[in-house]
Amino acid sequence: MYKASAVKRTGIYRVTGNIADFQMELKLRHISEWLPVPKFEYTGAQAGANHKSHYPDSSFGSSRSDFFIFMPFSDEYCGYTAHCGLSSVSGSGSYGNGFCSYYNYYNPSNGYPTSSTGTPTQSSGYDASNEQSSNLMRCPMSPRHRQLISKQSSLQSSWQKDGGAADAVGDSFYAQNRELCNGGTANMLIGWQQKHFSRQELARYREASNCVTTLQRRYHRWTQDIVELQERHEMAQKRAREQVRIRRKPRKTKSLKRQRERELEKTRVRGQEMESERTSTPLRSLRASASPLLISASSEGMQFSSLPLSEFSLVEDPNFAQRTCLIHTLIDADSDEQSEEALELRAAGFQVMYVYADLQPDTLLITIKYSPTLGLLFVYPDFNFSADDMDYIVEVEHDCRQLYSYGFQSVIPLEAFDPQLEAMTPHVMRPLTVPPTSAQAKRKLRDLLNDPTSLDSPPTDATTDELLGYYRNQRLLAAELRTLLQFAQPPKRTRRVVLLLELHEAQHFEYANIHVRYYIHPPPYTILEPANPDDPFPLRGATQTSLGGGAHKPAHFSHCWQLTLLCEEQYDPEQLLHIYFEVISVDSWQRERCEGYTHFSCSLAAPLPAAAQAGQRLQCIRPLGSWWDAINRYFIGGRKVFDFVGYFNVQQRQCMGALHTRLDRRPEYGTRSTGVLLFSVKKLQQRSNVDGHWLLEHRRDGLTSPSDLGLSSKSTLDEVLAAYVEARERVETLLGYYR
Amino acid sequence: MAEVHIIGQILKAVDFVEPHLYCKWILQSGNAWRLVQGEAQGQTPVSSHRLETCADFSQPLDVHLSAAAVQGWPRLLVEVYAVNVLEQSWPVGYGFVHVPTQPGSHRLEINTWKVAPAGWWNCIKERFGGGGAALSKTDLLYSGVDRYKLQTRSSGKVIVDLNLVFRKFEEYGVEFN
Numbered sequence A: 001m002y003k004a005s006a007v008k009r010t011g012i013y014r015v016t017g018n019i020a021d022f023q024m025e026l027k028l029r030h031i032s033e034w035l036p037v038p039k040f041e042y043t044g045a046q047a048g049a050n051h052k053s054h055y056p057d058s059s060f061g062s063s064r065s066d067f068f069i070f071m072p073f074s075d076e077y078c079g080y081t082a083h084c085g086l087s088s089v090s091g092s093g094s095y096g097n098g099f100c101s102y103y104n105y106y107n108p109s110n111g112y113p114t115s116s117t118g119t120p121t122q123s124s125g126y127d128a129s130n131e132q133s134s135n136l137m138r139c140p141m142s143p144r145h146r147q148l149i150s151k152q153s154s155l156q157s158s159w160q161k162d163g164g165a166a167d168a169v170g171d172s173f174y175a176q177n178r179e180l181c182n183g184g185t186a187n188m189l190i191g192w193q194q195k196h197f198s199r200q201e202l203a204r205y206r207e208a209s210n211c212v213t214t215l216q217r218r219y220h221r222w223t224q225d226i227v228e229l230q231e232r233h234e235m236a237q238k239r240a241r242e243q244v245r246i247r248r249k250p251r252k253t254k255s256l257k258r259q260r261e262r263e264l265e266k267t268r269v270r271g272q273e274m275e276s277e278r279t280s281t282p283l284r285s286l287r288a289s290a291s292p293l294l295i296s297a298s299s300e301g302m303q304f305s306s307l308p309l310s311e312f313s314l315v316e317d318p319n320f321a322q323r324t325c326l327i328h329t330l331i332d333a334d335s336d337e338q339s340e341e342a343l344e345l346r347a348a349g350f351q352v353m354y355v356y357a358d359l360q361p362d363t364l365l366i367t368i369k370y371s372p373t374l375g376l377l378f379v380y381p382d383f384n385f386s387a388d389d390m391d392y393i394v395e396v397e398h399d400c401r402q403l404y405s406y407g408f409q410s411v412i413p414l415e416a417f418d419p420q421l422e423a424m425t426p427h428v429m430r431p432l433t434v435p436p437t438s439a440q441a442k443r444k445l446r447d448l449l450n451d452p453t454s455l456d457s458p459p460t461d462a463t464t465d466e467l468l469g470y471y472r473n474q475r476l477l478a479a480e481l482r483t484l485l486q487f488a489q490p491p492k493r494t495r496r497v498v499l500l501l502e503l504h505e506a507q508h509f510e511y512a513n514i515h516v517r518y519y520i521h522p523p524p525y526t527i528l529e530p531a532n533p534d535d536p537f538p539l540r541g542a543t544q545t546s547l548g549g550g551a552h553k554p555a556h557f558s559h560c561w562q563l564t565l566l567c568e569e570q571y572d573p574e575q576l577l578h579i580y581f582e583v584i585s586v587d588s589w590q591r592e593r594c595e596g597y598t599h600f601s602c603s604l605a606a607p608l609p610a611a612a613q614a615g616q617r618l619q620c621i622r623p624l625g626s627w628w629d630a631i632n633r634y635f636i637g638g639r640k641v642f643d644f645v646g647y648f649n650v651q652q653r654q655c656m657g658a659l660h661t662r663l664d665r666r667p668e669y670g671t672r673s674t675g676v677l678l679f680s681v682k683k684l685q686q687r688s689n690v691d692g693h694w695l696l697e698h699r700r701d702g703l704t705s706p707s708d709l710g711l712s713s714k715s716t717l718d719e720v721l722a723a724y725v726e727a728r729e730r731v732e733t734l735l736g737y738y739r
Numbered sequence B: 001m002a003e004v005h006i007i008g009q010i011l012k013a014v015d016f017v018e019p020h021l022y023c024k025w026i027l028q029s030g031n032a033w034r035l036v037q038g039e040a041q042g043q044t045p046v047s048s049h050r051l052e053t054c055a056d057f058s059q060p061l062d063v064h065l066s067a068a069a070v071q072g073w074p075r076l077l078v079e080v081y082a083v084n085v086l087e088q089s090w091p092v093g094y095g096f097v098h099v100p101t102q103p104g105s106h107r108l109e110i111n112t113w114k115v116a117p118a119g120w121w122n123c124i125k126e127r128f129g130g131g132g133a134a135l136s137k138t139d140l141l142y143s144g145v146d147r148y149k150l151q152t153r154s155s156g157k158v159i160v161d162l163n164l165v166f167r168k169f170e171e172y173g174v175e176f177n
Helices: A047-054 A080-084 A122-128 A130-136 A143-150 A152-156 A165-169 A172-176 A199-205 A214-247 A254-280 A282-290 A292-299 A301-306 A340-347 A419-424 A439-450 A464-484 A610-614 A627-635 A644-648 A650-655 A691-699 A717-735 B120-129 B145-149
Strands: A011-014 A023-034 A069-072 A102-105 A186-191 A327-330 A351-358 A362-371 A376-380 A392-397 A401-410 A495-507 A514-521 A526-528 A540-542 A555-567 A576-586 A592-603 A616-623 A671-687 B002-014 B021-028 B033-038 B041-043 B054-067 B075-083 B089-098 B104-115 B151-167 B174-176
Touching (some): A023 A362, A186 A327, A199 A214, A214 A717, A340 A351, A362 A401, A495 A576, A495 B089, A514 A555, A514 B145, A540 B145, A555 B089, A555 B104, A576 A616, A576 A671, A592 A644, A610 A671, B002 B021, B021 B089, B075 B104, B075 B151, B089 B151
Antiparallel strands (some): A011 A376, A023 A186, A023 A401, A069 A102, A327 A351, A351 A362, A362 A376, A392 A401, A495 A555, A514 A540, A514 A576, A526 A555, A592 A616, A616 A671, A671 B174, B002 B054, B002 B151, B021 B041, B021 B075, B075 B089, B089 B104, B104 B151
């Protein structure tokens, strides 16, 4: 008896392993189609009342059930293969869920108008093959097979027409999904965040010119497999058609007739062998049921004479769902195409994945969301006990009603999450297990993160268990704080360099009351990441003024600042970061005097010298000037305009033809030593690490060491190959060779 | 997330003019850093030395931080206060230093400075009556292009011993050199 769709509930599972290992097996098949009949043309008996017994649980057939003749679909009813050369659509194994499908047929004598998914030449077909029609009324068959049979007579005379007959039928869906419509079961193994393309996406990404971004180029590369699969299938179909044409060529000579008889004899023997093999091997039988026409083509090849070539498939294709893009997915990477709900879920910290079936229109089959924070997987609808059950029914409304069933199960074992059981467990931290969709819970979590000490203190008269629970909660909160946040990675193809700069002290200058101003010149192809976005001048600064310090007494500055740069790929390690220091003294009349200039440079890629990390004394110099400059400095003060940046930039001076040497006697290049600055710099750099994102999802498993996580410092072969392919694409793009 | 364990002690303050000193310390870091365990700020007891111009604190430090980014590397801010017989206290040294980026044992010398008294009256008051100027906002310690307008005087040094343990930085591609 036919059943309605199973109740759809959301399944919640705790992911104890790696979510990247998650896979599910999905099966989809076509059950039946119900052709509509205009009500005003109905003149028959009240068939609906008679067929109610067939649908005790059916909720969808009430409005149309009285329009059709329903026929039980089962292999046991007749040897349908003997009549029309077609095996059964599916074996009984495919209906292990207890389904008993019914197919409806028109009463040909009524001359009802056919639907677009029906056969345009249906009436003539039935007229020409009344005997077959009478058999069909008793035989199980796929709706598409009915179309084949109905078109046999009309297309018999012109069966040599090429495969555009499907277009003549005008049913694009059938043309694209013949295996599904012929009763085949679409099998698909879908991994977590695995991309399966729809037909529109395939058309979009198969052209390299449409792919600009890295993701699009990656999609383009992946679509090539599907395109190759389609081409291979097309070639196989073409070869099969040609073989049939050769067999059907008329033989005129006696020798040819004898040869033909021998070939037919061989074919029969082969067909018998295959038939016996089919009956003896279950797997083979199952495959044959998925592609029924293959058996008919091989064992009873002459039956093809009554079928249009475009209507059958000679080649068995178990992966037709992948080839035809019947099932496709929408993953986190497709953020542009996701709905607002998906974007909200992602903003709430979920990873989302949708599985669609292109049943025209696109039908959402499964929604899966995963919370890395909670380690929970939400599946709607819930998994079936087995994918073969196919408990869920999809009803697609065209001009006729199509029914599909599907089922899916997780390949890896998942632990069902029971909220009540979790609530009874004392060590679970309530604020962190509340789903983050709750605004109140999110606020509480944020408060906890900002102030870990906000946990209520245990009461003074707390029992031992309460105290233990309190400290256990504190420890778990600390663990959550360790795992909750993501480690910021530098953008792709960049390297983040962080410099910790410290200016400790200055001494031995001519005048006291000094302060130091510094100017930073980063090398080319570096991007500044300012620590304080509100700072209008992140590349320059000044220390405080040290009164009385800098001359005989040291001027303590303890000035620390941090500089973060992103080095792009084009960055040349030989290009250095330059920091220019200018020491200025201010007297009691607020007159500034230049006490010296100095300069520090380092490479962002090479390791720093040990002296620079421990504290390096930078000798300061200032222009010697003439005697008039000395008098002016002593009595009046003030700073003379001096291009100290250009002075220290030797390469620039060389380019300008002013080579600086120590033997240069020109007064404008003469300098004198003044005081020293104690300066230190520490550096740390961060390379882009693809494993960083992956790590967070495994922290909750209690895995702490890289070996536990399956990570090692060594790259796997897949990573190397993926990096090679990506690097090659980038090079091709840069050189303009990319197709 | 990467983790940093900072274990050590604030050893002593040297070269300060004032005899009785205590030190407040704060461990500052960026927004991507979280305190997992330990105290990120504290205060030492008042200490003085009979023979030398130093004050031994031996204040233990044990801080466990977790980091979600390398930006905002932690730094240790110290404020040295002097106490007179009237139990008045005033700041006599500000200083801060970045926590080293190499694991292991380190001895840090933090040069400190104090806000210079504005005018002769404040000088006399500081010398005889005790008390001195203090910063109303601690962000003046490390911000501002026009910081040269802040007039300070050099003060003593604070000696800090640190033992650093870094964890999981290499998993995120962080290299220290």
